Amino acid sequence: MAETKNKKHFFDEIRTVHRLIWAFFVLCALLVGLDLVFHRHLSFEEGVLPAEGWFGFYAIYGFVACVLLVLAATQMRKVLMRGEDYYE
Amino acid sequence: MSSLHPAFFLLFGGLLLPLLPLQARRVALVLLPLIGLYNLIGYDVGASQTYAFAGYELHIVRADKLSLLFGYLFHIAAFLAGLYALHLKDRLQHMTGFMYAGAAVGAVFAGDLLTLFIFWELLAITSVFQIWARGGTKAINTGTRYLLIHISSGLLLLVGTALHYQQTGSLALNHLGIDTWATRLIFLGVGVKCAFPLLHTWLVDSYPEATPTGTVFLSAFTTKTAVYVLARCFAGTEYLIYIGGAMAMFPIFYAVIENDLRKVLGYSMINQIGFMVVGVGLGPGMGVNGAVAHAFNDVIFKGLLFMSMGAVLYRTGKINGSDLGGLYKSMPWTCGFCIVGASSISAFPLFSGFISKSMIMQAAANEGHLAIWLMLLFASAGVFHHAGIKIPFFAFFSHDSGIRCEEAPRNMLWAMGIGATLCIAIGSFPQYLYGLLPYPVDYEPYTTTHVVLQLQLLFFSALAFVILKLTNLYPPELRSLNIDVDWSHRKLLPSAARLFMQIATPLRDGFINGGKRLIFALVEQVRQHHGPTGIFARTWLTSSSVLVVIIFLALYLLLYFQ
Numbered sequence: 001m002a003e004t005k006n007k008k009h010f011f012d013e014i015r016t017v018h019r020l021i022w023a024f025f026v027l028c029a030l031l032v033g034l035d036l037v038f039h040r041h042l043s044f045e046e047g048v049l050p051a052e053g054w055f056g057f058y059a060i061y062g063f064v065a066c067v068l069l070v071l072a073a074t075q076m077r078k079v080l081m082r083g084e085d086y087y088e
Numbered sequence: 089m090s091s092l093h094p095a096f097f098l099l100f101g102g103l104l105l106p107l108l109p110l111q112a113r114r115v116a117l118v119l120l121p122l123i124g125l126y127n128l129i130g131y132d133v134g135a136s137q138t139y140a141f142a143g144y145e146l147h148i149v150r151a152d153k154l155s156l157l158f159g160y161l162f163h164i165a166a167f168l169a170g171l172y173a174l175h176l177k178d179r180l181q182h183m184t185g186f187m188y189a190g191a192a193v194g195a196v197f198a199g200d201l202l203t204l205f206i207f208w209e210l211l212a213i214t215s216v217f218q219i220w221a222r223g224g225t226k227a228i229n230t231g232t233r234y235l236l237i238h239i240s241s242g243l244l245l246l247v248g249t250a251l252h253y254q255q256t257g258s259l260a261l262n263h264l265g266i267d268t269w270a271t272r273l274i275f276l277g278v279g280v281k282c283a284f285p286l287l288h289t290w291l292v293d294s295y296p297e298a299t300p301t302g303t304v305f306l307s308a309f310t311t312k313t314a315v316y317v318l319a320r321c322f323a324g325t326e327y328l329i330y331i332g333g334a335m336a337m338f339p340i341f342y343a344v345i346e347n348d349l350r351k352v353l354g355y356s357m358i359n360q361i362g363f364m365v366v367g368v369g370l371g372p373g374m375g376v377n378g379a380v381a382h383a384f385n386d387v388i389f390k391g392l393l394f395m396s397m398g399a400v401l402y403r404t405g406k407i408n409g410s411d412l413g414g415l416y417k418s419m420p421w422t423c424g425f426c427i428v429g430a431s432s433i434s435a436f437p438l439f440s441g442f443i444s445k446s447m448i449m450q451a452a453a454n455e456g457h458l459a460i461w462l463m464l465l466f467a468s469a470g471v472f473h474h475a476g477i478k479i480p481f482f483a484f485f486s487h488d489s490g491i492r493c494e495e496a497p498r499n500m501l502w503a504m505g506i507g508a509t510l511c512i513a514i515g516s517f518p519q520y521l522y523g524l525l526p527y528p529v530d531y532e533p534y535t536t537t538h539v540v541l542q543l544q545l546l547f548f549s550a551l552a553f554v555i556l557k558l559t560n561l562y563p564p565e566l567r568s569l570n571i572d573v574d575w576s577h578r579k580l581l582p583s584a585a586r587l588f589m590q591i592a593t594p595l596r597d598g599f600i601n602g603g604k605r606l607i608f609a610l611v612e613q614v615r616q617h618h619g620p621t622g623i624f625a626r627t628w629l630t631s632s633s634v635l636v637v638i639i640f641l642a643l644y645l646l647l648y649f650q
Contacts, residue, residue: 025551040541048458058545073341077568
């Protein structure tokens with residue numbers, strides 16, 4: 001490749017990254033805001049999972065699931081992690 | 089109606105590939121799957137072929153909507169994998185790769201258990217070369233482990249088949265259920281290939297060890313053939329719902345902390361198969377439809393992800409998240425295709441995963457499986473987290489690793505490009521795939537509710553990643569490995585064997601040496617008494633002999649006259 005190491009790329013500018021992150025936060029807020037405006041159809045029959053109809057159910061579920069996933073996995077490392085040549 | 093067996097072109101064409109010079113072989117690699125697909129399109133639903141063999145009438149072709157769908161899929165996968173491996177000069181990988189694809193096609197068209205068994209073992213034997221071709225002790229050992237497990241899976245299938253034949257007198261490959269021990273053995277054999285929990289380690293052990301192109305072949309055929317057999321023989325088996333739920337859940341935890349990015353994809357593959365297994369367990373109708381549609385999509389998007397990681401490995405020689413980063417600068421096309429694959433597996437609207445995963449979830453909801461549905465929703469968020477974000481982020485963005493390499497070879501880019509196009513086309517126009525499914529489809533994925541809720545789920549999963557990353561709570565990529573169930577046979581059993589030897593060796597030596605000492609002592613005693621100088625070997629004087637005789641005579645007289 002002719003390109004040099006010093007060539008500036010899109011994400012090298014920290015301000016670009018920050019702007020993108022802020023845009024992403026705004027998008028998240030807009031998406032969850034949509035819950036207020038449209039009527040949703042539940043996956044389950046009436047009464048099986050009323051929480052599904054609550055404001056921001058999917059957003060909160062996704063967020064909490066991922067935080068729990070990462071925190072639990074980090075704890076798993078304490079038990080499961082070994083050196084790269086463990087089996088050799 | 090065409091007369092050639094659906095697997096003919098891949099199997100025998102593959103066999104002849106090594107005879108061709110390189111340029112002709114490359115042309116054949118592209119043409120063979122296309123000719124095979126053309127041959128297959130000539131088959132109508134209901135077509136059937138039999139073949140008399142050793143007193144049995146083997147049902148070698150049974151074409152219905154289910155087998156035809158997998159047949160089309162495997163030809164598409166063989167085409168993409170062949171194109172992706174076009175730059176190779178290695179005849180062995182080309183040959184075995186296509187024969188492997190042919191074996192998978194043969195297996196899905198099998199109408200009886202014996203034919204299935206033959207192709208089942210052929211799958212194992214042809215596929216292992218994709219691992220061995222990597223070279224080195226590690227690859228040889230991994231390949232051998234892989235082969236052992238897959239041959240065992242075939243043996244389970246064979247024993248189950250024999251028992252089933254004895255009990256029912258039938259070899260037909262239709263719905264079997266798990267009511268008898270015979271069919272349970274078959275179920276277990278299929279479960280090994282399907283990477284059921286605790287039986288799954290061969291997958292995450294072998295796929296990261298195969299060659300960059302080999303993993304693309306491996307990811308397409310073996311597990312999907314197993315999903316096909318589950319759909320064919322065990323649809324509606326309730327256990328599958330829970331097995332699938334476990335498969336969808338546990339691998340995502342491993343995937344988050346795994347450093348080898350192809351191993352991350354291996355874990356996410358088990359997670360995706362978990363969705364399919366749940367679908368099959370939910371039974372004919374929307375469940376099996378969703379499972380089969382998801383298998384179709386998964387072969388393409390998971391293939392695409394493995395292709396992008398294979399390209400990274402091929403160009404940089406590295407695949408660990410801790411060694412990579414910033415590659416979007418050098419490999420922008422590969423990066424773009426990877427993101428398409430990541431969006432598809434994460435089920436973003438307009439990408440293929442969206443239209444199939446949701447069918448399975450809706451089927452679970454319709455049946456009232458609340459806990460399973462919540463698990464699948466958790467897994468949907470989790471898969472976006474580890475496959476959708478982690479894979480592209482750590483390979484192509486993250487901190488700049490300083491690696492500057494060439495973009496992937498052109499044949500790889502074409503294969504990835506076509507795969508990415510298929511992902512978007514299927515996701516945007518689902519009606520064509522729906523039309524091929526085994527049961528009539530009464531499902532509309534693009535409702536406002538579904539699109540908005542899915543976007544909320546995914547965006548907030550991403551939000552969790554961003555926040556954890558910004559607050560440094562996200563676990564860093566570390567040079568390490570995480571032990572899994574295979575620890576039992578790779579570490580525990582060898583350690584137990586060593587411990588046994590440590591304890592048993594002195595015991596055995598003691599026994600043998602003690603025995604030897606006893607025998608030597610006995611021999612010594614005998615020698616002392618009977619040896620050249622022993623008491624019984626002495627020469628006696630005639631006078632002493634006469635004396636002894638007289639004494640005995642005297643005793644005799646005394647006793648006699650009393």
